[in-house]
Amino acid sequence: MSPVITAEAAELVSEEGANDGFSRADLLREAMLGVLDRHEPEVAALLRREGLSGEGLSPRLLARTIQAQAMWFQLLAIAEQNRDMRRRRNVERERGYAQLLGTFAHVIGSAAAGGIPAGEIREALASIKIRPVITAHPTESKRITVLERHRRIYLRLVDLESPRWTEREREELLRAISDEIELLWLTGELKLEKPTVEQEVNWGLYFFNENLFDTVPALYAKVEAAFARQFPEEAPLELPPFFTFGSWVGGDRDGNPYVTSEVTRRTLWQNRVACLRRYRSRIVELIRNLSIAEHALDFPAAFKRAVQAALDQIPDGAQIAARNPGELCRQYLAVMLARLDVTLARSEEQEPATTAGGYQHADQMLVDLDLVQAALVEAGAARLAQSLIKPMWREVSIFRFSTLRLDVRENTIRINATLGEMYRSLRGEEPPPIESPAWKAWLLAELGSPRAQPYDYPELSAEAAETLATFRTIGEMRMQIDREAFGALILSMTHSAADVLGVYLLAKEAGLFADALAVEACTLPIVPLLETIPDLRGASAILKELIAVPLVQRSLRRQGNVQEVMVGYSDSNKDGGYLAANWELSKAQAQLTRLGSELGVAIAFFHGRGGSVSRGGAPTGRAIAAAPAGSIRGQFRITEQGEVVSLKYANKGTAAYQVELLSASVIEHMLKSERETALIPRHEYDEALEALSGTSWTAYRRLMESPSMLAYLQAASPLEELALLNLGSRPARRTQARTLADLRAIPWVFAWAQNRHMLTGWYGVGSGIKAFLDVRKARGLELLQRMFQESRLFRLVMDEVEKTLLMVDLDIARAFAGLCEDAEIREPIFGAIAAEHALTREMVCTISGDPVLAQRFPQYRRRLARRLRTMNQVSLEQVQLLRAWRASGAEDVRHALLLSINCASAGLGATG
Known part of the structure; x- marks a missing residue:
């Protein structure tokens, strides 16, 4: 056996602590090697011997070994995910569901034990709206076909x-698992062409x-059961649809020319047809x-x-009655089915429903579902109503006709370029500067001007006309699809209140106001996205000026007296570094x-987090628990990007765990944050974080x-070479400029x-x-060590x-740096990185008190150790492949290079 794979599997075997006589990792390893024996015996031999060694290997054999x-x-x-699910089941089996962290049984139970009354819990559940938002950010390197293979392997392990x-x-x-692995091996790992937006929509759906059509409605039953268990004397919960999903796929136009109004x-x-089916x-x-x-x-x-x-x-009512004589529920449901078929057929043709x-x-x-449910309850079959009709009622209330x-x-x-063209069309002159008081005055004047009919702007450029068409599409499609088909308009790179007022004006032009004259109120929620550190620092001034507008x-x-603000973790990190970004x-x-x-x-905050640490990725429960006290009110949204989506939602058990x-x-944050001493602002802690942030920045x-x-970096x-991977439909840069500032956060982190x-x-x-x-000096060290124990954010x-430091390898980094042939560029930059790396390792251990990095994360260290040797081999091969590709442009080298990028991403668990 290969020492690489055997060691990795052996560590997982001991960690699994399996009491059913076999290791999932060992089983999958043996099945994979068996497949390779049949199709690529040279690759199997390499893996059984010493693992990857690119010396003397042809590009094809090297590519297949990396694959x-x-x-x-x-x-x-997959084996680790199966292990994690079994661990959670074991905890529930041994200690009870209420002892399983991250469950409503635990949260409501601990809240009740802490004296929080049932009424406050009921109010919190009735007032909050939680919405994970799936994005098409190009950080997922696995095709749907591959995801399906992974899911079937996982299910066979469960079996x-x-x-x-x-x-x-x-x-x-076991044969079925081997067959799935064989099909996985024979399935093309790389996307041969850049995906279309429609393919990205299908990926999200x-x-x-x-899984999600099943797991989200089941969440509501868990909440109701947990509440009833703690407060049996209280009336049962009647939950509104507090947990729904959002999406940017097909709506994110920021820098993606392929997302048009059409x-x-x-x-x-597409979204509508999915839920109707x-x-x-x-x-x-049910019938x-x-x-x-x-x-x-x-x-x-x-x-x-x-x-x-x-x-x-x-028309066929008589046939339905004859087919189900005396079965009233079946008859009524059959009528519902007939009505739904009409709606579905028209939706598949992209035509609105008729009366x-x-x-x-x-x-x-x-x-209709209410009617059937009520009839069953009144007839004495409440249990059947609860177990059969209520779940579907929940589905429809959650996903509606838009998924x-x-x-x-x-x-x-x-946005501002479009408004500028509108100004020229209306006034026949150049608009004032965007940041000037005159510009804001014009926006306010137009917003206050009655507008019975939208203006016609015949001279708009194609780009401006398309921007305006998108707003008009929102108004039109909200009527045709569902009143909740749209979430909000997210304004990237918001720098001022005037930027947001400009969006209000475009909404007015598109008929998205509540009154006939379009002066009273906008019906489309408009969300400023604050991404850079200067914009985060100016957030209060921007919002205060905005909310002052009548x-x-x-x-x-009209929107529940909630102003949503999106905060960006990726660009703020790129702007100021990890510590400064998190503090700001x-x-x-x-x-x-x-x-x-x-x-x-x-x-209300919409958190633009990605999967990697640099893009805001962090353990869900801990990240929420570290949010400022009282900062979660009204609604909570968070982006789910790329590999995070498949990691969380590709398997039913994992999906159910993640949504709960x-x-x-x-x-829990809503109920406890303002009661917890850990979140009470402390001047000395804030002052220390301000100082740390400033010097790190x-x-x-x-x-x-x-x-x-x-x-x-190039x-x-x-x-x-990232663009060659065809991960997403969106270009890697917002514009064609070739500057560091213009580079998107995803390829920045990826590289x-x-x-x-x-x-x-x-x-x-x-x-x-x-x-x-x-x-x-010593007092500062004592303070930071105390913060390490008591400040959730700092910890x-x-x-x-x-x-993150555990994943850094300076020897490999130095090999990559060698690709930069200009020593005057390479040496100062890599020298600064190496020096800061040594200093950061020393300082982190000084604060934690541990002699080695991440000593308190044994499971994480084991998980990483299972991958590092292979990752290191692949990274060193990637250096050589980059050099060869840039020198020759040979197709076989390109293929091996892209597979090495995929392999490194799989080992790291993320691309960007």
Whole structure:
């Protein structure tokens, strides 16, 4: 056996602690090697011997070996996911569901034990809206076909947990796993062409069709059961749809020229068709199950009349009655099915429902389900109503006729350019500067001007006309698809209140106001996205100026008196480094929360987090628990990007755990954050974080402002080669400019991860701590060590920095740096990185008190150790492949290079 794979598997075997006689990792390893024996015996021999060694290997054999190692990382992740699920089940089995962290049973139980009354818990659940938002950010390197293979392998592992199988049946399951791995090996790992937006939409909907249509409604039953268990004397919960999903896929126009108004239109119909097909299968299932004879249950007279009226309204009503004589539930559900078929057929043709025959909107279907449910309850079959009808009622109330709430995202540059053209068309002159008082005055004047009909702007450029068309599409499609088909308009790179007012004006031009003259209130929620550190620092001023506008106040009252603000983790990190970004994000949330209280408006935060640490990735429960006290009110949204989506939602058990973990953590913060001493602001802690942030920012900016930084990164990483992977439909840059500032955060993080510098997750932290200790000496160290124990934010930052440092390998980083042939560029930059790396390791251990990095994360260290040797081999091969590709441009080298990038991403668990 290969020492690489055997060691990795052996560690997982001991960690699994399996009591059923076999190791999942060992099983998957043996199956994979068996497949390779049949198809690529040379690769199998390499893996059994010494692992990868590129010397003397042809590009083809090297590519196939790297592909095998990437597949092993994927199989190892499946085994670990299966292990994690079994661990959670074991805890529940041994200690009870209420002792399982991240569950509503635990949160409500601990809240009740802490004296929080049932009424406050009920109010929190009734007032919060939680919405994970799936994005098409290009950080997912796995195709849907690959995801399906992974899911089937996972399910077969779950099947093997049962002791009921005979030896013959067990062999069949093992054969099925081997077959899936063989198909995985024979499936093309790389995307041959850049995906279309429509394919990205299908990728997002895959997770609903496989898991989320089931797991989200089941969440509500868990909440109700947990509440009833703690407060049996209280009336049962009647939960509104507090947990829904959003999406940017097909609506995110920020820098993606392929997302047009027409693409958004088609996306909405795709989303609608997905849930309608789901509802059709659910109704068919209900018809099959609800075979209740009229003589066996005394249905209320009103329901009998409703059934007859429904049968009379459709052409084949008589046939339905004859097919199900005396079975009233089946008859009524069959009528519902007929109506739904009309709606589905028109939706598949992208045509709105009519008043004849079909359902025009989800509320009509909810009324029908209510009627059946009420009839069963009144007839004495409440249990059946609860277990059969209520789950579907929940589905329709959650997913409605749109599956997701689609956000539209556009950037400030495009919005203001469109407004500038509108100004020229209206005034016949050049507009004033965007940042001038005259510009804001014009916006306010136009917003206050009655507008019975939208203006015609015949001279707009194609880009400006398309921007305006997108807003008009929102108004049109919200009527055709569902009243909740859209979530909000997200304005990227918001720098001022005037930027947001400009969006209000475009909404007015598109008929998205509540009144006929379009002066009273906007019906589309408009969300400023604050991404850079200067914008985060100016957040309070921007929001205060915005909310002072009477139109905005009236619009917010229509939207529940909530102003949502999106905060960006990726660009703030790119702007100021990891420590400074996290402190500025926390400060901005605390300041905006206080401002909202002063103004009588709830400020709700939409967290633009990615999967990697550098893009805001952190353990869900801990990240929410570290948010400023009282900062979660009204609603909570968070982006789910790329590999995070498949990691969380590709398997039903994991998906159920993740949606409960997120929602339970949010509710726990709402209930407890303002009671907890850990979140009470402490001046000395805030002062220390301000000092640490300032000096770490200075160190980070000193490196970033090197005039040669972009040249170094382009040479010393696969930054430019990222586009060859065809991960997403969106270009890697917002514009064609070739500057560091213009580079998107995803390829920025991607490049530093692939070349094993990983500096986006740690650079500057060491300098920040050392400067602090140089000034404050022993008292400063005592303070930071106390903060390490007591400040959730500081501890979260330090923990994630420490885990990131474990993935840095300076020897490999130096090899990548060697790709930069200009020593005058290479040596100062790499020298600064190496020095800061040594300093940061020293400072982190000084604060934690541990002799080695991440000593307190044994499971994380084991997980990483299982991958590092192979990852290191692949990274060193990637250096040589980059050199060869850039020299020759040979296709076989390109293929091996892209597989090495995929393999490194699989080992790291993320691309960007």
